[in-house]
Amino acid sequence: MAAKATRIVYWTTTGLIFLFEGVMPALTSNTQIAIEGIRHLGYPDYFRILLTVFKVAGALVLILPFVRQPYKEWAYAGFGFTMIAACVSHWAVDGFGGQAVFPLIVFAILVASYHSYHRLEVQSKL
Template sequence: MKKAKIIFWITTIIIFLFEGVMPALFSQSQEAKEGIRHLGYPEYFGNALVVFKILGVLILVIPSIPKNVKEWAYAGFGFDFIFASISYFVIKGVGFEAFFPLIFLVILAISYIYYHKIERYKNIAL
C-alpha cells in the first residue's frame, strides 16, 4: 500500500507541476501565446485550456473530490495529451515535440492505475 501511494503521489505531482503550475505561471508569456497561435488555435483557446488544466490538477490532488469527478479529470488530461501530440505532428511533423505529450500520457496512466489500486485497497479495508 505504501509503495502504491508513493508511486501515485510522485506521478500525480509531476502532472500537477506540468499541467497546473507551469501553465499558470507561463501561459501569458509571449512564447506561450505564439505556440498556441503557431498550432493554429486562437488565443482564447489557450486561456480556456489553462483554466481547465488548473481545475483538473486541483481535482486530482484534493483527496475529498468524488471518484467520478476525478475520472473526468483523468479523461480530460488524456484527451489533452493525445490532441497535443496530434497537433504537433500535423504542424511540425514527426519529432520530439510530437512525442513529448505522450510521455506525460504514460505518467498520467501510471497515476490513474495507482489511484485505482489505492481506492480498491480502501474498499477492501472497509
C-alpha cells in the same frame, strides 16, 4: 504491489501531473512563447485561456484528496484527451519530433497515476 508503494507511485505521478498540467500552465500561459506556441498550431488565442483554466482546475481535482471519484475520472479523461490532441497537433504542424513525443511521455505518467489511483481505491475497500 504493497499499499505503501502504491501510495508512493500515486503521489509521485500525480504530483508530476499537477506540476506539468497545473502549475506550469498557470505560470506560463501569458508568456510570449505560450502565445506564439498556440498561434503556431493554428488555434485562436481564447483557446489558450480556456485550456489554462481547465488544466489548472483538473490538476486541482487530481491533487486534492477530498474530491470524489467521478470528478477525478473526468479530470483524468480530460488530461488524456489533451495529451493525445497535443501530440496530434504538434505532429500535424511540425512533424513527428520532440514536441509530439513529450505529450506522450506526460500521458504515460498520467496512466500510471490513474492506475495507481484505482489500486488505492481497491486497497481502501479491503
